[in-house]
Amino acid sequence: MADNTVRMVPPAGNVHALNASRGPVVRVDGVSKRFDTKSGTVQALEGIRQSIGAGEFVAIVGPSGCGKSTLLRILCGLEEPTEGRIDWGREGQAPRMGVAFQDHRLLPWLSIEQNIMLPRLMQGRASAADIDRALALCKLVGLTGFEKRRPAELSGGMKQRASVARALFTDPELLLLDEPFGALDALTREQITADTERIWTEQGFAALLITHSISEAVHLADRVIVMSARPGRVVAEFKIDLPRPRTEALGSPEFGKLCSDIRKKLEL
Numbered sequence: 001m002a003d004n005t006v007r008m009v010p011p012a013g014n015v016h017a018l019n020a021s022r023g024p025v026v027r028v029d030g031v032s033k034r035f036d037t038k039s040g041t042v043q044a045l046e047g048i049r050q051s052i053g054a055g056e057f058v059a060i061v062g063p064s065g066c067g068k069s070t071l072l073r074i075l076c077g078l079e080e081p082t083e084g085r086i087d088w089g090r091e092g093q094a095p096r097m098g099v100a101f102q103d104h105r106l107l108p109w110l111s112i113e114q115n116i117m118l119p120r121l122m123q124g125r126a127s128a129a130d131i132d133r134a135l136a137l138c139k140l141v142g143l144t145g146f147e148k149r150r151p152a153e154l155s156g157g158m159k160q161r162a163s164v165a166r167a168l169f170t171d172p173e174l175l176l177l178d179e180p181f182g183a184l185d186a187l188t189r190e191q192i193t194a195d196t197e198r199i200w201t202e203q204g205f206a207a208l209l210i211t212h213s214i215s216e217a218v219h220l221a222d223r224v225i226v227m228s229a230r231p232g233r234v235v236a237e238f239k240i241d242l243p244r245p246r247t248e249a250l251g252s253p254e255f256g257k258l259c260s261d262i263r264k265k266l267e268l
């Protein structure tokens, strides 16, 4: 029977340590992407070789137009690589995935609860267990009391929280986040970043975050990948060993040094 509960605490010990022993959820093997359009050819990505471990949080930073979103779109099947391939860790089978974009993409005529259950509503009717799960996800992302509201009645930050909850509805093994907090004010963004770390710690999924914010990447990720300007190539990788939760480390010299090292690589 499907498990519809939203885990609020790790099942036992460190959920990410347990997951890490299961190996990568995905390997990106020499992926390049070229767009041939009427106005010319754009080489967006070149020779990307990376893997994401089960339960690992990876962030990608890079200049605008270097192919970050293209890579994410390839991972969720919206684009095909021109060269190279994606190898899924679990016997070649793609993991359950959830995606949240910068634009929340909530349907305005549905309630928040219905938007969160959208993956199920698209397959037919939602069950009582689906409704329970949507309500639990509202609680998890801090939207209790707003379940029956329409998106227009929520603030920008609340809409982004709802879109993250929808991405979590299918209990993803891999969560893809394409700048979901990019349009928010600094204070809201900090709060949602801290909440995202808490949810990731509790839930145990692997995550790939695309962001322009170096501090957000260092706050959330186990590993930060730095890409070059187009065509996007990986130019550096930083393992982030700061203790979690990282809210306390935000003003520390170690945090500042990592941010400045990453910035230097971006400016090359």
Ligand SMILES: Nc1ncnc2c1ncn2[C@@H]1O[C@H](COP(=O)(O)OP(=O)(O)OP(=O)(O)O)[C@@H](O)[C@H]1O
Residues within 6 Å of the ligand: 035, 036, 037, 042, 043, 044, 062, 063, 064, 065, 066, 067, 068, 069, 070, 071, 230
């Ligand atoms: N469908 C498409 N057709 C043609 N060119 C495209 C298409 N999608 C992306 N591109 C081009 O590929 C390059 C990479 O785009 P992409 O959106 O992946 O970059 P990005 O790093 O995510 O940028 P940003 O940080 O500004 O969001 C850009 O030059 C873009 O114009």
